[in-house]
Structure formats: C-alpha cells, structure tokens
Amino acid sequence: MIDGLVVEGHVPVSDIKRALADKPRGVRGLAVGGMPLGSPGMEMPGLRAQRYDVIAFGAGGRRAFARHG
Template identity: 45%
Template sequence: MKKSLMSLALLLAGPALAAPAALPSVTVYKSPTCGCCEDWVEHMRESGFDVTSVDTNYMESVKVRAGVKPSLASCHTAQVGGYVIEGHVPAHDVKQLLQNQPEHRGLTIPGMPQSAPGMDIPGTPYEVLSFDAQGNTAVFSRYPG
C-alpha cells in the first residue's frame, strides 16, 4: 500500500520531483603549468560539472578563436553549452548562465582576482562580466571577496 501511495504521489507531482537535468560537459583550455587553473577545474567538478582539461602552450590562439578580447582575458578559457567562460568564474554563475540562456557570448573575470574560485585567497572584491561577440560587457554578478 505504501509503495502504491508513493508511486501515485510521484505521478501527481510530475516534473516538480523529476531529477534535475544533467549539466553539460565543460572543456577547459589551460597552460600545462598553471596550478590555479587546475584548482578551478576542481571547483567545477565539485559543483557537478564533468570537465575535460586540455593543456596547451597556445592560449592566445585559443582566446582568439573563442572571441575573447585581450581586455577580457584571464589564464584559462572554457567552453560549456555554447558559451565561453574566461577565467575563474564561479560555478554558480555558469549554472545561472546555462539555466537562463541569455544572448551572451560568455562570462569572464578579467585578470586573476585573488578571491575567485581556484585562487581562494579571501579579501579581493571582483565582478563577473558577461560579454557579447563585439566584446561589449555588462556586470553579471558581484562578489565581496
């Protein structure tokens, strides 16, 4: 009887109790010697993403192909769900981007703020910026550090 009631409850609840959709895989291009990039990869994995890490000595060409202007650049470049993620962007923001699917090319944290995921030294406020194909930016989120 309990099993029947549970089945009925799940049926009536429908999509509300359905398993969450799987996150798309992430491909990260990084220098083979960059420890903070590897720490960001681990941050993404701990947040539920399946991550493939590609070591390359040609990061500038990766960024050009991804449409990342030099003023928006950081140490690593990732691709996920059709978006570009440049630098130490928190997994929470990547998930929000994927959920909302705005008309952005991607997200970036230019440079390498000390308190961003993978850097993990508290105290430096930073902003995550969205950017479009022309390199125009807008603040996507702010972190106090």
C-alpha cells in the same frame, strides 16, 4: 566552452550554472579579468577576498553579470 557558453578566467560555477539555465539574450560568454584573490582557485586561507565582477559579453556588448567579494 560549456554548452555553447564561452568561459574565461576564474568564473564561479554558480554564475556559469545561472547563465546556462537562464540563457540571457545576447550573452555569448562570461569572463573574470585577472586573478582576483578569493575567486575560484585563488582562495587563500587567512586572507580577505577581493571584490570582482563577472562580465557577460556578446552581441549585446559587455555588462556586469555578477559581483563577488
């Protein structure tokens, strides 16, 4: 929990900051499923990052908030 925003998984700080600043309507939190290579804390020198989505969830349902990789 960060300032009322639920954060689950390897969500990049830039996405957290954007959600906190923009306060998108109906968004209760952000999540990244699994442990995608290249996400925060999962960086591996010499290996290419996987593509992954940060999912926004809340009263408005679920949707892609950001795409990485």
